[in-house]
Amino acid sequence: MGFTSITALIQEAITNNVSIADVVMQSESQALGLDILSLRQQMQERIDVMRQAIKKGLSKKQESPSLLTDGKAYTYEKWRLKNDDSLYAKVIARALAVAEVNACMGRIVAAPTAGSCGILPAVLLTYADEYNYTHRLVDAFFTAGAVGVIIAKNASISGAEGGCQAECGSASAMAAAALVELEAEKMSPLAVDHVVAMTLQNILGLVCDPVAGLVEIPCVTRNVLCSLNALSCFTMVKAGLKTPIPADEVIKAMKEVGDLLPDSLKETAKGGIANTPTAKKIAKEIFLRKA
Amino acid sequence: MPRDSEITVFDIIGPIMIGPSSSHTAGAVRLGKLARSILGEKPLKARIGFHGSFRDTGKGHGTDKAVVAGLLGFLPDDERIPHSLSLTDDMDVDFYDLELEKSAHPNTVVFELTGQNGTITVRGASLGGGAVVVDKINDFPVNLSGDYPALLTVHKDRPGIIQAVSKVLANFDINIAYMKVYRLSKGKKALMIIETDQQVPKAAQDEILAKEDINWVRFVDKISL
Numbered sequence: 001m002g003f004t005s006i007t008a009l010i011q012e013a014i015t016n017n018v019s020i021a022d023v024v025m026q027s028e029s030q031a032l033g034l035d036i037l038s039l040r041q042q043m044q045e046r047i048d049v050m051r052q053a054i055k056k057g058l059s060k061k062q063e064s065p066s067l068l069t070d071g072k073a074y075t076y077e078k079w080r081l082k083n084d085d086s087l088y089a090k091v092i093a094r095a096l097a098v099a100e101v102n103a104c105m106g107r108i109v110a111a112p113t114a115g116s117c118g119i120l121p122a123v124l125l126t127y128a129d130e131y132n133y134t135h136r137l138v139d140a141f142f143t144a145g146a147v148g149v150i151i152a153k154n155a156s157i158s159g160a161e162g163g164c165q166a167e168c169g170s171a172s173a174m175a176a177a178a179l180v181e182l183e184a185e186k187m188s189p190l191a192v193d194h195v196v197a198m199t200l201q202n203i204l205g206l207v208c209d210p211v212a213g214l215v216e217i218p219c220v221t222r223n224v225l226c227s228l229n230a231l232s233c234f235t236m237v238k239a240g241l242k243t244p245i246p247a248d249e250v251i252k253a254m255k256e257v258g259d260l261l262p263d264s265l266k267e268t269a270k271g272g273i274a275n276t277p278t279a280k281k282i283a284k285e286i287f288l289r290k291a
Numbered sequence: 292m293p294r295d296s297e298i299t300v301f302d303i304i305g306p307i308m309i310g311p312s313s314s315h316t317a318g319a320v321r322l323g324k325l326a327r328s329i330l331g332e333k334p335l336k337a338r339i340g341f342h343g344s345f346r347d348t349g350k351g352h353g354t355d356k357a358v359v360a361g362l363l364g365f366l367p368d369d370e371r372i373p374h375s376l377s378l379t380d381d382m383d384v385d386f387y388d389l390e391l392e393k394s395a396h397p398n399t400v401v402f403e404l405t406g407q408n409g410t411i412t413v414r415g416a417s418l419g420g421g422a423v424v425v426d427k428i429n430d431f432p433v434n435l436s437g438d439y440p441a442l443l444t445v446h447k448d449r450p451g452i453i454q455a456v457s458k459v460l461a462n463f464d465i466n467i468a469y470m471k472v473y474r475l476s477k478g479k480k481a482l483m484i485i486e487t488d489q490q491v492p493k494a495a496q497d498e499i500l501a502k503e504d505i506n507w508v509r510f511v512d513k514i515s516l
Contacts, residue, residue, distance in 0.1 A: 001299055028300055042301060049307050064311075066351045102310030105353050105373040112303045113420070114313045120304070145300030152298055158419055174303075213348035215311040269348070286351060 001149045002027050006196055006247040009146060010189045019184040020177075020192060021139035024146040043138045046109045050098065050121035053108050057097025062104040066286050068216040069104055073097035087130050091227050095122035099223040103216045112148045112157040112170055115215045118223035119171035120144055123230050124178050133182040143181035144174035147196060154248070155255035159208035160267040162258030168219075168226040169203040169254065173247075175230035176237075183238075191237050196247035198233040199226075204250075205257055207265035209272025212283035218273055306421055306516035309372045314398055315345065315352035318417030320372060321514045323361015325425050325437050326402040326413040328511040334382055336405040337362055340389035343397030345417075358400055359384055367421065367516060396426075421516045431473045431482040437514045439468055439486040442496070447504035448474050448481040455502050460487065463495040480506075 001024060003009045013020045025036050032039070056062075061071030073096035080089045099118035102108045111120040124141070128134045148157060151170045156162035176195035180187050203226065211217040245253075264271030273279055308317040327334065339358055341349050349355060353373065360375035362382070371378060391399060396416035403412050414427035425435040428443075435441060442460070446452045453472065460467060466488040474481035491510045500508045 001297060024300060031297055032299060043304065046304055046307060064351075065353065105309055105311065105316070105356070107307065107368060107370055108310050109305055109307050110313055110317075110421075111305075114308065114310050114316070117310070141304055142300055145304045148303035149298050149300060152303065157303070160419060212351060213344065214351040287347075 001031060001146055003146065003150060004153050006150055006193055010192055013189040019139065019181060020146065020189050021142040021181050024142045040138050043141050047137055047141060049107060049109050051125060053098045053101045053106060054094050054121055054125065056106055057101045058093060062100035064103045064216060066212065066214050066216060068211065068214060069100050069220065072220065073100050087126065088228060090126045091122045091231060092224050094126055095119060095223040095227040096220060098122065099220040103220060113167045115159060115219050116167040116171040116223060119168060119227045119230065120175050122227045123175040127179060128182060136182045140178035140181040144178035147174045147177045151251055154251045156258055163261045163266055164206040164208040164222060165203050165254055166258055168222045169200055169206055172203060172226035172230045173199040175227065176234045179234040187238065193247045194237045194242055195233050197243045197245055197250045198237065199229055200250045200254055201243065202229050204254060207261060207272050208267045209265055209274045210267065210269055211274050211279040212286050213269035307368045309368060309370065312352045313421045314417045314419045315349060315354045316357045317367040317421040317516065318423045319354045319357035320361040320365060320367040321421065321423045321437050322400055322415040322417060323358040324364060324514050325415065325435065325511060326404060327362050327364060329413050329428060329443065329509055330404045330406050330411050331509050332406040332408060334362055334404040334406050336383045338403040339386050340401040341386065342389040342391045342395055342399040345398050345400055346388050355386055428482060430475060433473050433482060433484060435484055440490055440513050441511045442485045442487060442491045443509045443511060444483045444499065444505055445507035446481055446483065448478050449504060452504060453483065456499055459495055459498050463492065465489045465491060
């Protein structure tokens, strides 16, 4: 995809009076030498895999070899069906579901990574189902992908390089931008700048500190955090709230923070939650079980 | 990430894969599959050494199941991956802990594979996001990504060999995208990797193998993510 900044992407959409997804598909069609229809089919295939992962995680307890993943989505969904029919509760259940399916060696779509794979499906599929936007989902995912490409070019989408802010944080920004695309008929592409800036500002500095080096604690519940962050920022912007710092500057700030983070907080399991006495005990037990 | 092209939306929304980790699981499957292709057949015996993070956190990420799935020929999104260790049939598999030199990538695996037609050692690393590199085949330091179809040859290091190989490829209308020759010392054996835009059919491989001073030929197909 030829764009390197959020500003340029939005400008192109406004100039041509089309949605951001249209701009992205046009650009990818040229870059990959594929027609728009086959691009859309490839994206639909990914959305179908996401939907299957949601179903799997909610309908059956997901238990990982390390035993750190213990069917949180299943338990939460059972409670939710009796007690909470809100959009937010549905998003929580689905983010847990997909992240747990990933932890248990199930089939998922990295978005942008495996560790952050629950955020886009939870936010977008739930919102689209709830408000009848399923026909706009493919477009929304192209907008999400474009934001991810721009973050990858200017900062990072890898926890080992930039901490959790780069993985779950990027997914959060991508999901919020995609919500704007879902409602593109009601919202200006300019809203994408505000939601990307706001989501990333909120999670700047989030470290990658997985217990025993596994994509489970705190990764699974971080998927929930970053899903709700996306949804919250989107509704704030929809209500007309703005943030003065442009998204492209926030992305550069995320890069700066990522570079400043010590290695112990970048996926090495040597700092943060991974370095607590209990986490170290858990890691030792898992290692002994291996022998 | 792609080497000579722009990052695309499908690199970000994708790949479709078996979790939990693109480096420790999806990349590990690709390395296993590359190793099998380099051996050229299903291994009867596989000794698999894990170094660094593969050794320390591989079990929790299913890296052992992932590399064996690759050896069985599975792709990174195959739902049989979690059960691969019970699908090995007559393949004899064992794992060991490995401590390589400091410069080795933390996600490194070494395969010693034995098939009906011989034995080979393949070393590879998972670089993140599912990207991998095979960096050693037997004693040859190499660089093979699995992102492109590739023809591998081992031949005597002498003038004319490369031309002979490229001539056969040209006759089969196969375009060379990239090529590199690795040798241990002048005039001895050399290993050549030719990345191509098309598949190299069996007939072309046989014709190349029939040339004088060419001892070994393999076609290693690309493994899409």
